[in-house]
Amino acid sequence: MLGRLLRPTATPPRSRKLVSTNVTQTGGAPLDPADRPARFAGIDVGGTTIKAVLVDGSGTVLEERRRATPRPGERIAERVTGAAAELIGEFAAAHGPLGGAGVVVPGVVDELAGVGVYSKNLGWHDAPFARLLSEALEIPVGFGHDVRAGGAAEAWLGAARGVRNSLFIAIGTGLSAAAIADGRMVSGDGYAGEIGHADVGHGEPCGCGLRGCLEVVASASGIANRYSARSGRSVGGADEVAALVRAGDPDATVVWGDALDGLAVAVRWSVYLLGTETVVLGGGLAQAPDLLLDPIAERVNEGLSYQRRPHIVAAALGDRAGALGAALLGMGGLSG
Numbered sequence: 001m002l003g004r005l006l007r008p009t010a011t012p013p014r015s016r017k018l019v020s021t022n023v024t025q026t027g028g029a030p031l032d033p034a035d036r037p038a039r040f041a042g043i044d045v046g047g048t049t050i051k052a053v054l055v056d057g058s059g060t061v062l063e064e065r066r067r068a069t070p071r072p073g074e075r076i077a078e079r080v081t082g083a084a085a086e087l088i089g090e091f092a093a094a095h096g097p098l099g100g101a102g103v104v105v106p107g108v109v110d111e112l113a114g115v116g117v118y119s120k121n122l123g124w125h126d127a128p129f130a131r132l133l134s135e136a137l138e139i140p141v142g143f144g145h146d147v148r149a150g151g152a153a154e155a156w157l158g159a160a161r162g163v164r165n166s167l168f169i170a171i172g173t174g175l176s177a178a179a180i181a182d183g184r185m186v187s188g189d190g191y192a193g194e195i196g197h198a199d200v201g202h203g204e205p206c207g208c209g210l211r212g213c214l215e216v217v218a219s220a221s222g223i224a225n226r227y228s229a230r231s232g233r234s235v236g237g238a239d240e241v242a243a244l245v246r247a248g249d250p251d252a253t254v255v256w257g258d259a260l261d262g263l264a265v266a267v268r269w270s271v272y273l274l275g276t277e278t279v280v281l282g283g284g285l286a287q288a289p290d291l292l293l294d295p296i297a298e299r300v301n302e303g304l305s306y307q308r309r310p311h312i313v314a315a316a317l318g319d320r321a322g323a324l325g326a327a328l329l330g331m332g333g334l335s336g
């Protein structure tokens with residue numbers, strides 16, 4: 001049922017190619033799903049850490065492993081692929097043959113082409129991950145985007161379970177989103193969900209060259225930086241700003257309010273455009289739900305009349321969401 005939920009309802013010509021490229025068994029025809037061992041590895045390649053999970057067919061985690069992400073540099077895509085293949089090999093050695101695996105990476109990711117188009121932090125351009133992975137692994141392997149995988153996992157097992165129209169917002173060093181509309185993940189050739197660089201009207205410059213970007217006011221690093229700039233006191237992170245909001249610090253309250261205002265603009269547009277029913281907020285900030293969920297909902301609702309009010313909820317899967325979504329890809333249950 002989940003596979004149907006997240007798979008495109010109509011198959012455009014390019015995605016027919018994707019199915020054979022993205023879920024590949026080297027050296028033979030694709031395995032019949034019924035014959036595949038019900039163990040799947042999910043690998044989430046982050047800027048500093050690779051998170052790996054081994055799950056059964058229902059998403060129960062059998063084992064979890066972590067290791068450092070290879071440092072950017074020459075042949076980074078090959079080295080990341082090698083690290084992912086090693087982790088998958090370790091799971092197979094410990095638990096027996098796997099039915100499939102999925103690998104997700106950050107940046108702009110074109111799932112249909114199987115390419116990591118661009119990662120600022122890891123430094124690749126047009127890295128052919130689907131091909132590299134299918135060459136390195138002898139099991140069906142899927143490839144995708146970390147935030148879309150996180151959104152898919154929250155819809156599969158987490159806070160948006162059973163919801164056909166959801167928006168997952170990952171709030172971290174950066175800020176981006178994954179939209180599921182009518183049960184389909186929206187990929188836009190890899191460009192969907194980049195709401196961090198949507199103009200929400202504050203006018204301050206962003207590293208991307210534009211002004212007013214949501215990420216400047218509402219990413220975890222943006223909140224910490226803006227508080228430091230405004231108050232002259234440096235803080236370790238957005239969680240410290242949250243604590244200062246609770247303590248009644250006026251600078252923290254203003255900075256936090258700007259973040260809420262910006263997020264509310266993004267959520268409202270998702271509601272207008274896609275009829276989003278549930279908004280899942282992920283990342284460290286979701287640890288302060290009392291300062292985030294109701295205040296955003298109030299701001300969102302001020303801009304809605306006859307539209308249905310979205311539920312604003314905290315992510316349920318923590319920093320495992322991307323790896324769980326990658327495992328879902330390995331089952332063939334997620335398409336862009």
Ligand SMILES: [Zn+2]
Pocket residue numbers: 196197198206207208209210213215
């Ligand atoms: Zn920007």
